[in-house]
Amino acid sequence: MGSATSDTPAAADPAASGRTPLTHAAETGLKIVVVGGFGVGKTTLVRSVSEIRPLNTEEVMTQAGVGVDETGEVTAKTTTTVAFDFGRISLNERMVLYLFGAPGQERFWFLWDRLFSGTLGAVVLVDTRRMDDSWYAIDRLEHHGTPFVVAVNRFDDDAARHSLDEIRLALALPDRVPLIDCDARVRTSGKHVLVTLVDHLYQLALAQEGAP
Amino acid sequence: MTRRPVDTGAPDRLYTVTGGRSRADDSFDLVTLVVGECEPSAGMQSEHVRILELCRHPTAVVELAAELALPITVVRILLGDLLATGRITARHPRLGQSAATHPDTALLQEVLHGLRNL
Numbered sequence: 001m002g003s004a005t006s007d008t009p010a011a012a013d014p015a016a017s018g019r020t021p022l023t024h025a026a027e028t029g030l031k032i033v034v035v036g037g038f039g040v041g042k043t044t045l046v047r048s049v050s051e052i053r054p055l056n057t058e059e060v061m062t063q064a065g066v067g068v069d070e071t072g073e074v075t076a077k078t079t080t081t082v083a084f085d086f087g088r089i090s091l092n093e094r095m096v097l098y099l100f101g102a103p104g105q106e107r108f109w110f111l112w113d114r115l116f117s118g119t120l121g122a123v124v125l126v127d128t129r130r131m132d133d134s135w136y137a138i139d140r141l142e143h144h145g146t147p148f149v150v151a152v153n154r155f156d157d158d159a160a161r162h163s164l165d166e167i168r169l170a171l172a173l174p175d176r177v178p179l180i181d182c183d184a185r186v187r188t189s190g191k192h193v194l195v196t197l198v199d200h201l202y203q204l205a206l207a208q209e210g211a212p
Numbered sequence: 213m214t215r216r217p218v219d220t221g222a223p224d225r226l227y228t229v230t231g232g233r234s235r236a237d238d239s240f241d242l243v244t245l246v247v248g249e250c251e252p253s254a255g256m257q258s259e260h261v262r263i264l265e266l267c268r269h270p271t272a273v274v275e276l277a278a279e280l281a282l283p284i285t286v287v288r289i290l291l292g293d294l295l296a297t298g299r300i301t302a303r304h305p306r307l308g309q310s311a312a313t314h315p316d317t318a319l320l321q322e323v324l325h326g327l328r329n330l
Binding site: 019027028030031049056059088091096100116195204209 | 241243245268269277278283284303315316321323324326
């Protein structure tokens with residue numbers, strides 16, 4: 001245990017720049033999003049469980065429809081480039097899970113429907129020293145109907161160690177939303193966060209399928 | 213001219229790469245797995261060559277974008293070309309792009325099993 005990869009010796013593909021390719025049987029891609037403010041440890045969490053070194057990519061978004069003028073001036077549109085990290089976990093021969101680290105700040109949320117539609121669910125990563133950053137993300141996820149769990153990333157120097165009950169109260173988090181501690185640097189801890197989320201999703205799906 | 217909510221506010225290089233197009237093929241999700249169906253051939257655009265090289269193994273759209281260092285919208289346009297000419301096939305995610313499609317228990321059980329075995 002402890003190895004982050006389950007790869008066979010790298011298939012010599014110079015084009016892949018060291019990135020382990022998926023097997024030919026891989027057919028289903030799945031998504032989970034990790035949301036949180038700057039510096040909360042999103043990339044750290046992704047890295048701790050990913051089988052590849054986290055990669056970075058970007059999407060260029062243009063807000064159209066808002067104040068598009070008569071002349072249709074292209075320059076009148078607002079263009080934003082949003083970068084995000086992602087990692088990968090091969091769940092089995094056929095299924096591969098992608099983890100996306102996404103900025104939770106208000107100004108990025110217009111991108112979310114676009115970038116993360118079809119996600120299984122989300123992890124809200126919280127830093128107790130900057131809890132304000134989490135409120136908006138939680139509110140948006142609830143509004144959007146995306147199921148999520150909240151994971152408190154405990155730092156070594158977290159002097160004022162709030163209990164989970166205190167944090168639940170501070171975030172006004174309903175009892176039905178799982179809230180757990182984690183250490184984003186530790187693989188077993190990151191894995192536990194993901195298992196908690198998917199188990200939560202499973203319970204939700206079970207309840208739904210059981211409903212008449 | 214109708215514009216999509218998303219297109220590239222493209223600098224010159226991106227304009228050249230896409231031949232001036234800004235309308236991406238929306239059927240490609242971030243995690244659609246792309247599989248090459250042929251080897252690159254002479255005269256192909258270099259980005260197409262690179263995609264076919266990477267897609268000797270199934271490769272997600274988002275990984276292609278990272279490897280090519282191109283925005284996702286641009287990669288979607290390039291993939292649309294290759295798909296239209298039968299040079300790639302696409303394995304789309306089972307969960308649709310609509311937020312209304314929820315995963316079923318069987319799928320989630322498989323995911324849980326995979327995660328627990330990490």
